[in-house]
Amino acid sequence: MYTLTGLKLKNPTILAAGVLGTTGASLCRVAREGGAGAVVTKSIGPAPKTGHSNPSMVRLDCGFLNAMGLPNPSYPGFLQELEFAKNNSSVPVIASIFGGNPAEFAEVAEGLLSANPDAFELNVSCPHAEGYGAAVGSNPCLVEAVTAAVKDVVNVPVWVKLTPNVADIRSIGTAAESGGADAVVAINTLKGMAIDIESGYPVLGNRSGGLSGKAVKPVAVKCVYDLYTALEIPVIGVGGISSWEDAVEMIMAGAAAVQVGSAVYDRVDIFSEIGAGIEAFLERKGYSDIKKIIGLAHEMV
Amino acid sequence: MLPLNATITQITEESPMVRTFFFDPGFEGLEPGQFVMVWIRGVDEIPMGLSRNNSITVQKVGEATSKLFELKEGDSFGLRGPFGKGFTLPVKGEKILVIAGGVGAAPLSPYAEAAFVAGAEVHTILGARSTGDLLFEGRFDALGKVSVSTDDGSKGVKGFVTDILKSLDVAAYDRIAVCGPEIMMSSVFRLLEERHVLEKAEFSLHRYFKCGIGVCGACCIDQSGLRVCKDGPVFTGVQLIGSELGKYSRDASGRRVKI
Numbered sequence A: 001m002y003t004l005t006g007l008k009l010k011n012p013t014i015l016a017a018g019v020l021g022t023t024g025a026s027l028c029r030v031a032r033e034g035g036a037g038a039v040v041t042k043s044i045g046p047a048p049k050t051g052h053s054n055p056s057m058v059r060l061d062c063g064f065l066n067a068m069g070l071p072n073p074s075y076p077g078f079l080q081e082l083e084f085a086k087n088n089s090s091v092p093v094i095a096s097i098f099g100g101n102p103a104e105f106a107e108v109a110e111g112l113l114s115a116n117p118d119a120f121e122l123n124v125s126c127p128h129a130e131g132y133g134a135a136v137g138s139n140p141c142l143v144e145a146v147t148a149a150v151k152d153v154v155n156v157p158v159w160v161k162l163t164p165n166v167a168d169i170r171s172i173g174t175a176a177e178s179g180g181a182d183a184v185v186a187i188n189t190l191k192g193m194a195i196d197i198e199s200g201y202p203v204l205g206n207r208s209g210g211l212s213g214k215a216v217k218p219v220a221v222k223c224v225y226d227l228y229t230a231l232e233i234p235v236i237g238v239g240g241i242s243s244w245e246d247a248v249e250m251i252m253a254g255a256a257a258v259q260v261g262s263a264v265y266d267r268v269d270i271f272s273e274i275g276a277g278i279e280a281f282l283e284r285k286g287y288s289d290i291k292k293i294i295g296l297a298h299e300m301v
Numbered sequence B: 001m002l003p004l005n006a007t008i009t010q011i012t013e014e015s016p017m018v019r020t021f022f023f024d025p026g027f028e029g030l031e032p033g034q035f036v037m038v039w040i041r042g043v044d045e046i047p048m049g050l051s052r053n054n055s056i057t058v059q060k061v062g063e064a065t066s067k068l069f070e071l072k073e074g075d076s077f078g079l080r081g082p083f084g085k086g087f088t089l090p091v092k093g094e095k096i097l098v099i100a101g102g103v104g105a106a107p108l109s110p111y112a113e114a115a116f117v118a119g120a121e122v123h124t125i126l127g128a129r130s131t132g133d134l135l136f137e138g139r140f141d142a143l144g145k146v147s148v149s150t151d152d153g154s155k156g157v158k159g160f161v162t163d164i165l166k167s168l169d170v171a172a173y174d175r176i177a178v179c180g181p182e183i184m185m186s187s188v189f190r191l192l193e194e195r196h197v198l199e200k201a202e203f204s205l206h207r208y209f210k211c212g213i214g215v216c217g218a219c220c221i222d223q224s225g226l227r228v229c230k231d232g233p234v235f236t237g238v239q240l241i242g243s244e245l246g247k248y249s250r251d252a253s254g255r256r257v258k259i
Helices: A024-032 A074-088 A100-116 A141-153 A169-178 A214-230 A244-253 A270-285 A296-298 B063-070 B102-117 B136-139 B161-165 B182-194
Strands: A002-004 A007-009 A013-015 A039-040 A057-059 A064-066 A093-097 A119-123 A160-164 A183-186 A190-193 A207-211 A237-238 A255-260 B004-015 B018-024 B035-040 B043-053 B055-059 B075-082 B096-099 B120-126 B144-152 B174-178 B201-204 B234-236 B249-252 B256-258
Touching: A002 A255, A013 A024, A013 A270, A024 A039, A024 A074, A024 B075, A064 A100, A074 A093, A074 A100, A093 A100, A100 A119, A100 A141, A119 A141, A141 A160, A141 A169, A160 A169, A160 A244, A169 A183, A169 A214, A169 A237, A183 A214, A183 B043, A183 B144, A207 A214, A214 A237, A214 A296, A244 A255, A244 A270, A244 A296, A255 A270, B043 B063, B043 B075, B043 B102, B096 B102, B096 B161, B096 B182, B102 B120, B102 B136, B102 B174, B120 B136, B120 B161, B136 B144, B144 B161, B144 B174, B161 B182, B174 B182, B182 B201
Parallel strands: A013 A039, A013 A255, A039 A093, A093 A119, A119 A160, A160 A183, A183 A237, A237 A255, B096 B120, B096 B174, B120 B144, B174 B201
Antiparallel strands: A002 A007, A057 A064, A064 A207, A190 A207, B004 B018, B004 B075, B018 B055, B035 B043, B035 B075, B043 B055, B201 B234, B249 B256
8 A cells, every 4th residue: 555645545556637537437447447546537627618629639659649628527517427436436536627727726626525536636737728727837826826726625635737848847846835735746748749741731630739658758757857856745757657667767756656648548457567567676676665766866876 | 640641532422411432542451340530631530430441431410521521532531540349250150130220331231241251141120211311221132131120111111120120039149230329229229138138239339539549538438437439339238238328428528418
């Protein structure tokens, strides 16, 4: 058993937001069959949104590009899904939420409280939703205010998911910490684009989107490495993790736990595989505890 | 995989609202029942069942399909796939029942043909609103027995595919493949459930697809959480016991919508 911001996880792997998190049943499936230590929902906002037109996700040689556009049924529409996930999964369920300002974030958090999420993850990092996500998350003052507003209305841990599309992610992490965040999650996708050369059309319905998967792992490792030095609160690493080796690397950069997103493309049970791989690695190397390797890379040079 | 450029080689008018678009290049090694994502550039990308390894058969229902209907031979669209899990092919000597309603005949016709080639005995129940809407009757006719139902009684039995199904000894078939409007599929499901033959049946579901490749989770069905785009679109009857089939689906925002 592993403790993260007070939550008990059977292993340090967590389903990332926006992936298999639209319904309560699929969240439960990732916990049950996938072996995730915790699951994060799709990002939920104040009003129903259908998202961008398709194509909304394509696979590239080096990763995935997506521009979903925060589709969600709004917090009243999502309550029954969150309740189902809470009642039927044995792992912590974290509600990912978004809004355009501190008041909207607080409204959504309060609106979901009756379903008893184990924590909230604030999406201030989606790179392709106008007025939301990274539009909020690239402004340190706004990140601090949003975090403080949610902390004011909930009594469960609050994580803040950061965008790498900023000059210095540490300043945003520090703002979240000042606002009272219990942890930060790094990173969300990197801005990206693909063009169909036969027609000249941008491939994504939204024209541009966010890059995830293998290509972003080195960027995520660097962001986690930098945040680990700058912050007192735990850093949860996410970005391009598809194997236990990737997870160990992220943990050595300073991650207290890892989230996995695009890699469910290959197999839903990737969480069990990564969790078991980490355990076997710790045993082989003689580490008594995962804590012995969190931020290990900082001690080496 | 970025969308490949598919050139329309031929357009066949199947009925006033249904057209088949043949395209080049086609797909080799197709599993009947798999689907493709058809990108009508600048408009939308929609999932479509393949009616052959080089054709899609489309009903005009919304903005994207209307734009598709404006395309001419020589024009092109983007195509990704084939994706998902198709129907299980029978082995030689098996008796199969194919139940097709409306454009549900599109993915079932290559399945019935592959089953015939494999040496199965094929019986098709083909349903539509009226005679003019019966899809691929000739293709099914070439494979074995075809029982027809039309809502208006203009051909075959007046009524639904289930009216024919009720009169059959379903236990005599080794496999049952179903595709059509969800109301029809759920009626068939209930009938097969009552007759205790769900383990022989496979259903091809439609749900709103966002990513189409199994990552986003927009098409997951209750209570299993299985993804229609990747774990399906073809599911066994047993996988659908107690599911949302025939009750509700979800729209693009994830809200439940009654069937």
